[in-house]
Amino acid sequence: MTTDTSKDILQKFIFDNAAVRGELVEISNAWREIQSRHDYPKAVRALLGEMVAAAALLSANLKFDGSIVMQIHGDGPVKLLVVDCDANLHLRATAKLRDGAMVADDASVTDLLNAGGKGRFVITLDPRDKVPGQQPYQGVVPLVGDNIATIIENYMLRSEQMDTRLWLAADDQVARGLLLQKLPRNSAIEGQVKQATEEEDLETWNRAVMLGQTLKQPELLTTDVATLLKRLFWEETIRVFDPLHPEFHCSCSREKVGNMLKMLGKEEVDSALHDLGELGINCDFCGKHYGFDAVDCAQLFASDTTADAVAPASDVKH
Template sequence: MTNSDLLHRFLFDECDMRGEIVSLEQSYQNVLEHNIYPEMVQRLLGEFLTAASLLSSTLKFDGIITLQAKGVGPVSLIMAECTHHNALRGIVRLSETVAFPEDAADLPELIGQGILTITVEPAKGERYQGVVPLDANTLAECLEHYFYQSEQLKTRIWLQADAKKTGGILLQALPTQIVENEEVNEEQWHTATTLADTVKREELLDVEHNELLYRLFHEFKVRVFSPSAIRFECSCSRKRSVAALKSLGRDDVEQLLIEQGTIAIDCQFCNQVYRFDASDVRGMFGQDTLH
C-alpha cells in the first residue's frame, strides 16, 4: 500500500465540502507490538487510531486530540491520541471479569454501556472535552453524532481495520461560501456521502489514496494536498516520570522505596520501564532524604 502511514487532505473546489483520507500500517503495528490483544480488539483499536489521525488534522494549533471510551464490557477502556505533528499512540485495557463473545463483536458488545470522550488539549491554553454516549453500533457513528451535537457540522466518517492495516475517510460540510443555494448545497452533500457509502472494505485498506478518491468522487472537482506522515511515538520520558514521582511527595516516594527497594514506573503505551533507586530519590528531594 503506497499510502501506508499517510494522511491526505482534500477539497471539493466547486462545493462547500472538505475531506481527509488516511491509511495506517507501520504505526498501527508499532502500537500493537507493545500489547497483545484479541483480533477483534485489534480491529477496534485500529479504528480508534484511524479516527484520531483523521481528527488531528482539524487542530489549528500545537496540541493533542484524544479519543477515549470507557464501558462495562470486555474492553473496559480504549484510547487513541494523535498530536498536531502526527505522532500517534493508543492503548486498550481489558476487563478482568467480563468474558469476550465468541463471534465477531461490534462496538456495543465489546465496550458495553459507556461513554466516548473527545479531548482537545492545546500545548498552550485550556483543554476542551466533549462527551457522547456509546449508543451506536460503530465508532464512526458515535463520532458523527458528536460533530452534529457539539460542533453543528455535518460530518461523515468511514473506518476499516484488520490485523495488519487500517483506513479511513472523513467528509465534512463547510460554511457556505461557494454555493449559496441551500438546496443545491444539500444535494451535493447527499451525492458525495452516497458515493462514499459505496466504498468497500478492501478499497479503504488497499487502494492508493488518489485512485480511491477518483473512484468515489470523479464527478466532482477534487483537489488533493500533499500528504502528512503518521508515525507511532510515545511521549513518555524519564523526566516525566521524575515529575510524576515528585507530585506524590517525599513521604510517599520514600515509603515506596522502602517497600519495593527500587521504584519502577511502566509506560502503558510502549512498555518502557523507568527505574529509580535511593540515589535517584535523593537527587529529586535532596540529600536529607532517606536518613
C-alpha cells in the same frame, strides 16, 4: 501528484466551490508499530485500529500546535481505549482490558465497551504550549452507536455542531478511513475562490455522503488511498492537497514520569518504595521502562521545580 508508497498517508481534498471537505487515511507502518508492543484480541485490535484512523483524520484539521486525545471508557471487557495524535500526525495508542476478560473474535462494540450502558466517549484538545486564554478542552458524551464511526459522528454533531461522516476499517495490517465534513457557510477553505449557494452545498454534501456509503469495509481494507479517491469521486470536481504522513511517536520521557510521581505525593511514593524497594514504570504506549530508586525519588521531591506534563499511561512494577 506523486506519493511515497513506503509511508503512511493522509490525503486531504475539498469539493470545488462547496463547503464540503474530505480526507482519506492509510496507516500501516505506524499501526503495526503500535501493535508490536501488545497482543490484543482480534476484536479489540479492530476497534483500536479504527480509533487510530479516526484520530489521524480529526487531527489533520487542528488549528493549534497540540494534540487530540481520544478515549473510550467502557464498562464491558474493555475498560479503556486511548489514541493520542498531534498536529504533526504523530500517533500512539493503547487499550486496557479487565482482568480475566474473555473476548470473542466477533464481539460487537456493545459487547466490548457498553455492556452495562455506562460507557463514555471523551475527546481532549490539548495545546502543546500553554498560553494565556488557551486551555485544554474536553468533551464527554455517552457511547451512542454500534460502531466507532457512529460514536464519533454523534460526538461531532452533539459537541461540535458539525455534520461529519466516517467510514473506518482495521485489521492486523492496516487501518484506513474516510472522513467527510459539511462545513459552516462562509468558511474560509484553503484553495477555494468562491462558494456555492446553500442549496448547492447541501446537494454536494448529500451526493458525497451517498458515494461514501458505497464503500464497504472489505474494500476499505484492501484498497489504497489513491485508488479509493479515484473510485469514489471520479465524477466530482475536487481539489487535492499535498499528502501528509502519519507516523508512530511516543512522547513519554523520564521527566514526565518523574512529574507523575510528584503528583502522587511524597508520602505515597515513600510508601511504595518501602514495599517495593524501587519503582518501575512502564509506558503503556511504547513499553519503555523507567526505574526510580530511593535516591531518584528523593531528588524529585528535593527539587522546587514543578512542570505540567501529560504523563504516559503506566503500570508501576517492581
